[in-house]
Amino acid sequence: MGVMKRVQLVFKAKANKALDKMEDPRETLDYSYQRQLELLTKVRRGVADVATSRKRVELQMNQLQQQANKLEDQARKALGMGREDLARAALERKASAQSQLNDLQAQYAQLQAEEEKLTVASQRLQAKVDAFRTRKETIKATYTAAEAQTRINEAFTGISEEMGDVGMAIQRAEDKTAQMQARAGAIDELMASGALDDAVGGDRRDDIQSELDMMSAGSDVERELSRLKGEITAGAPKQLEGGANGNSQAAPQTPQSQGQGTQYAPPPPEQGQGTQPTQQAQPVPASDLPAEPQDREGS
Amino acid sequence: MIVRILGEGQFDIDDAATTELNRLDTELEAAVNRNDTAAFTAALQGLLDQVRAQGSPLPVDTLEESDLILPPPDASMDEVRRMLTDEGLIPG
Numbered sequence: 465m466g467v468m469k470r471v472q473l474v475f476k477a478k479a480n481k482a483l484d485k486m487e488d489p490r491e492t493l494d495y496s497y498q499r500q501l502e503l504l505t506k507v508r509r510g511v512a513d514v515a516t517s518r519k520r521v522e523l524q525m526n527q528l529q530q531q532a533n534k535l536e537d538q539a540r541k542a543l544g545m546g547r548e549d550l551a552r553a554a555l556e557r558k559a560s561a562q563s564q565l566n567d568l569q570a571q572y573a574q575l576q577a578e579e580e581k582l583t584v585a586s587q588r589l590q591a592k593v594d595a596f597r598t599r600k601e602t603i604k605a606t607y608t609a610a611e612a613q614t615r616i617n618e619a620f621t622g623i624s625e626e627m628g629d630v631g632m633a634i635q636r637a638e639d640k641t642a643q644m645q646a647r648a649g650a651i652d653e654l655m656a657s658g659a660l661d662d663a664v665g666g667d668r669r670d671d672i673q674s675e676l677d678m679m680s681a682g683s684d685v686e687r688e689l690s691r692l693k694g695e696i697t698a699g700a701p702k703q704l705e706g707g708a709n710g711n712s713q714a715a716p717q718t719p720q721s722q723g724q725g726t727q728y729a730p731p732p733p734e735q736g737q738g739t740q741p742t743q744q745a746q747p748v749p750a751s752d753l754p755a756e757p758q759d760r761e762g763s
Numbered sequence: 764m765i766v767r768i769l770g771e772g773q774f775d776i777d778d779a780a781t782t783e784l785n786r787l788d789t790e791l792e793a794a795v796n797r798n799d800t801a802a803f804t805a806a807l808q809g810l811l812d813q814v815r816a817q818g819s820p821l822p823v824d825t826l827e828e829s830d831l832i833l834p835p836p837d838a839s840m841d842e843v844r845r846m847l848t849d850e851g852l853i854p855g
Contacts, residue, residue, distance in 0.1 A: 468831035633770050
């Protein structure tokens, strides 16, 4: 006996066992109908559960995609600043995010297929439950003990096979969803750990972004600095304090700061600024400053 | 003859097509017995293709019992093995 027949016999045995429990055949009909309605509810809930999992995976996919985009931006910026080492580190991290993303895409497709299968199963079951209800009413209305048993058994076995089928589909969908949830949880942890993260999202500050920030903060500082120097010559010492303090942290690390100190300014309270001598700072007195910034401020 | 593919529905199949079905079914069973995954996949795929090609789908609102029941297309060998016993996958 082959696989097909053996599986069929297992289904049939289950149906017969359920039938044998009932004393009055009419009871069987009502009991079975009740179970059918329960199963319908269950399969619909199954569809909703799978959809929830699918949405979670979708959310993670979006996060990872943003991550990958951000890392590529970082790599581009790093290259623009001549830091190939940083660009490489960012791209390595991007590759890791990308491989997680590919994995999730496969899971997403599986969940989608599972959702469709359950939806179709629920529609099929609904059709059969409706047919069963009609037949149940007919049998009850014209009930004669002699023929009832056979007709009830037929209807019952038919629907019971469908119920077994749908029940199995729900079980398989639940198993798959559970597996995916475990994997989704693992990816959540991975993202939370900062392994795929950048400066904005994670607990751990991303080193690549920090360096990039520091480098661009450096040139910002220089720009601010020359603006303030311009203001000093116009006689606005109050603003100097505020501006210099606000940008002082990043200044010491910036190599670009050297070339831009063409104007004289009193050294700010921080040590860092003072230790980087600018080529022309000392010999140029305030009165020799270019006139352009003053004009702008004055007008 | 009525054949059910689990997760897919029921098909009405001409009795003439059963010879080929039985041949594939024997292969499937042999593959399960000797734990041969490649042969299992091929035989299951062959069976399902045969049923879909030769059979016509039954209307969804029929309450007919199937003569034969086939595992779903993505079933693993282990799942099929469990379907063959009363303790297995089929909910009571």
